[in-house]
Amino acid sequence: MTRTLGALTLALLALTRQAPADAPDQFYDSHFHLTNYIQQGITPQQFLQIMGTRVGRSTLFGIPLQQQWSYNNSGEFAPTYYLQSDAPLYYYSFTDAYIAAVYTKLPAAERTRFDPMITGFNPADMYAVDHIKRVLTTFPGVFSGIGEFSIHKEFVSSKVSGETASLTNPALDRILDFAAESGLVVILHSDIDMPFSKVDAEPVYLTQMKSLLKRHSRTSIIWAHTGLGRVVHPASVSAESAERPPNHIEIVQAMLADPALAHVNFDISWDEVAKYAVSSPETAARTAALLNKYPDRFLFGTDTVAPSGPAPYYAVFDMWAPVFRQLTPDASFKVRKGNYTRIFDEGRRRVRDWEKAHVS
Numbered sequence: 226m227t228r229t230l231g232a233l234t235l236a237l238l239a240l241t242r243q244a245p246a247d248a249p250d251q252f253y254d255s256h257f258h259l260t261n262y263i264q265q266g267i268t269p270q271q272f273l274q275i276m277g278t279r280v281g282r283s284t285l286f287g288i289p290l291q292q293q294w295s296y297n298n299s300g301e302f303a304p305t306y307y308l309q310s311d312a313p314l315y316y317y318s319f320t321d322a323y324i325a326a327v328y329t330k331l332p333a334a335e336r337t338r339f340d341p342m343i344t345g346f347n348p349a350d351m352y353a354v355d356h357i358k359r360v361l362t363t364f365p366g367v368f369s370g371i372g373e374f375s376i377h378k379e380f381v382s383s384k385v386s387g388e389t390a391s392l393t394n395p396a397l398d399r400i401l402d403f404a405a406e407s408g409l410v411v412i413l414h415s416d417i418d419m420p421f422s423k424v425d426a427e428p429v430y431l432t433q434m435k436s437l438l439k440r441h442s443r444t445s446i447i448w449a450h451t452g453l454g455r456v457v458h459p460a461s462v463s464a465e466s467a468e469r470p471p472n473h474i475e476i477v478q479a480m481l482a483d484p485a486l487a488h489v490n491f492d493i494s495w496d497e498v499a500k501y502a503v504s505s506p507e508t509a510a511r512t513a514a515l516l517n518k519y520p521d522r523f524l525f526g527t528d529t530v531a532p533s534g535p536a537p538y539y540a541v542f543d544m545w546a547p548v549f550r551q552l553t554p555d556a557s558f559k560v561r562k563g564n565y566t567r568i569f570d571e572g573r574r575r576v577r578d579w580e581k582a583h584v585s
């Protein structure tokens with residue numbers, strides 16, 4: 226009886242800690258795509274309707290890649306997603322001009338709610354950094370960062386026309402060096418592992434990713450989705466494993482504890498990531514414990530792409546309820562809003578300073 230009452234009290238405490246579903250200014254969105262793989266989407270005005278009073282601020286970016294509609298491949302069928310065609314994807318730099326154009330048309334009060342991001346560069350091109358500088362000098366006063374851009378991404382990297390991006394390419398080092406110089410916040414997507422990898426093996430890209438991050442300790446970097454993907458599962462261990470390799474939560478925890486990676490934060494965006502986090506009560510509890518231990522290092526984001534209305538947009542946030550209700554008030558606030566404010570305000574301030582010094 227006492228145990229049941231105790232459990233009930235805990236559950237009630239957890240419930241009261243949770244803000245009501247439509248609480249005002251509930252979260253900021255660190256990962257949001259206004260447009261899709263064929264550069265279509267919703268307007269900022271439509272997004273503001275969805276945000277209402279529930280979402281105070283959001284990042285604003287398109288997708289740097291365009292799916293080609295190849296008549297030879299799909300005939301009259303017009304693909305809208307990269308899995309719907311064998312034709313390649315290509316870098317569509319106009320996305321940056323588009324984002325700047327729709328952002329600058331907004332009234333000032335609405336502009337302050339958005340952090341537009343530059344994405345339309347090829348991270349395998351030594352000239353990518355020149356594109357980023359050109360965007361800043363052409364549209365001063367607009368952008369807070371770069372990304373989400375991708376290096377390793379399941380099913381996508383191999384479809385991009387031209388040279389495949391790599392974590393060891395000096396072109397990427399140049400981009401991250403310039404982000405340090407200018408203050409641009411970086412949202413980097415790079416899968417930690419290959420799709421359908423073996424159980425009991427270290428994720429293949431982990432070592433390269435860590436050394437890249439360590440080479441750029443002055444850059445403010447957000448590792449999107451903590452390196453997970455739709456089929457890039459959290460590292461798992463077989464029952465027969467003699468030497469037990471770390472699982473995903475342990476890998477992230479080790480990175481958080483490493484002083485050489487203090488400049489790296491993680492976004493917990495994408496419903497695919499939420500699915501892993503809430504897949505069992507045990508995983509939800511372990512995820513919450515990690516967020517409580519390192520409350521300054523995680524940002525919530527939806528990773529929705531041009532959502533058609535509030536339902537698909539808020540579904541991602543609501544999926545996290547089993548984790549959020551186990552967070553301390555401090556961790557909950559920081560993951561939903563506090564870290565966003567700290568990181569993106571600093572980005573805005575520093576990029577405006579860089580522009581002042583470089584735009585005549």
Ligand SMILES: [Zn+2]
Nearest residue numbers: 373414449450
């Ligand atoms: Zn992503």
